[in-house]
Amino acid sequence: MSNAAHTFRFERTLRDLREGLELVHPAVEGALEKFGYDDGAKFAIRLAVEEAIVNAFRHGNQLDPSKVVRFRAVIDAREVVLEIEDEGPGFDPATIPDPTEDENLEIPSGRGVMLIRAYMSEVEYLPPGNRVRMVFRKPIAA
Amino acid sequence: MAVSPNISVRKTDGHIRIDFVDRNVLDELNIHQIGEEMIKAIDGEIRPKVVIVFRNVEHMSSAAFGTLMKVNERVKTRDGQLRLCHIQPRIHEAFVMTKLNRLFTIVETYESAVASFV
Numbered sequence: 001m002s003n004a005a006h007t008f009r010f011e012r013t014l015r016d017l018r019e020g021l022e023l024v025h026p027a028v029e030g031a032l033e034k035f036g037y038d039d040g041a042k043f044a045i046r047l048a049v050e051e052a053i054v055n056a057f058r059h060g061n062q063l064d065p066s067k068v069v070r071f072r073a074v075i076d077a078r079e080v081v082l083e084i085e086d087e088g089p090g091f092d093p094a095t096i097p098d099p100t101e102d103e104n105l106e107i108p109s110g111r112g113v114m115l116i117r118a119y120m121s122e123v124e125y126l127p128p129g130n131r132v133r134m135v136f137r138k139p140i141a142a
Numbered sequence: 143m144a145v146s147p148n149i150s151v152r153k154t155d156g157h158i159r160i161d162f163v164d165r166n167v168l169d170e171l172n173i174h175q176i177g178e179e180m181i182k183a184i185d186g187e188i189r190p191k192v193v194i195v196f197r198n199v200e201h202m203s204s205a206a207f208g209t210l211m212k213v214n215e216r217v218k219t220r221d222g223q224l225r226l227c228h229i230q231p232r233i234h235e236a237f238v239m240t241k242l243n244r245l246f247t248i249v250e251t252y253e254s255a256v257a258s259f260v
Contacts, residue, residue: 021171043201043232050203054170100241108208111240115204118239 008034008075013068017057024049024071028082031075037138044119045080045136051112052084052132060086060130079121080136090129148176151183157191157256158183166198168206177209181216190222193255197228207242214246223247225255 008031014020028049032042053069061067067087074081097104099111117123122135143152152159160180162168168176184190194210210226217224226248229237237243249255 018171021169040232046201047203047236050169054203054205105241105245106211108211109204111204111207114240115236 006076008073010071010073010075012071014053014057014071015068016065017054017063020053020057020069020071021050024053024073028073028075028080031073032080035075035077037080041080041136041138045082048116048120048134048136049082049084051116052082052134055112056084056086056088056130056132059091060088062088078138082134082136083131084134085131088130090127090131091125092129093125147179148172149179149183151179155256157193157259158187159252160192160194161197162195162199167201168199168209169201169203170205173203173206173209177212180209180213184213184216184220184222187220187222190217190220191259192217192222193225193227193252195228195252196226196230196233199233200230202233202236204240207236207240211242211245223259225249225258227252227255 010027010031012023014023025046028045029042032045037045053071056069057063061069070085072083093113096113097110099105099107099114104110116132116134120134121137124133125131126133143150148163148165150161150163160183162176165172180194184192214224224247226246227250229248234248237246237248247258249258
């Protein structure tokens with residue numbers, strides 16, 4: 001059997017936030033369904049994908065319509081590897097205030113990175129900070 | 143009952159009930175419009191008692207949390223009360239993870255939400 005049957009690869013250049021999300025979500029969710037990811041995994045991955053793409057357009061590209069976001073997904077039965085790259089200067093995620101601290105709790109934004117880290121098995125911001133690699137590993141059944 | 147594109151608003155027994163219309167996802171693509179519709183339903187009300195029913199909502203992004211916070215703030219400025227109910231466990235977990243369960247009054251059912259108003 002060819003390797004292609006065991007792995008879903010998806011790579012797109014996203015030029016617009018709305019179109020990007022409308023393109024990516026069904027493709028990823030279809031692959032998750034095909035490889036037997038449960039509802040909890042689908043919830044987590046959908047959330048992380050959404051947060052990362054929104055951050056790339058809004059914060060990375062500053063909603064500059066001339067800038068794009070590159071999305072890559074490699075999905076198989078064991079893990080989901082996602083990469084989202086914007087055309088901004090990059091940032092240091094360590095500088096983001098903790099949204100769960102009392103003084104930040106009532107700020108209506110700033111939770112995206114925290115949610116990504118909470119739901120993904122592995123999150124890495126690659127230099128210069130305009131590319132995020134997120135991995136979700138399917139829990140091993142007991 | 144008023145029906146906006148994304149929510150239905152019922153004013154009954156001294157409170158406002160808001161349900162999502164054909165919405166199992168509250169995310170970047172729809173939440174801003176939904177927030178505007180909610181605020182429109184609240185504005186003009188004196189000391190509004192508002193229940194938002196999350197039945198059938200299966201996905202929620204951080205944008206939705208932000209919008210709910212704005213709605214909560216608008217209710218508070220009108221000296222009102224807001225309750226969230228019928229939240230699925232995975233979404234409730236996200237409220238707890240972000241500690242936003244401390245900002246909102248979350249109850250299990252619509253009936254318990256109505257009973258909790260003072």
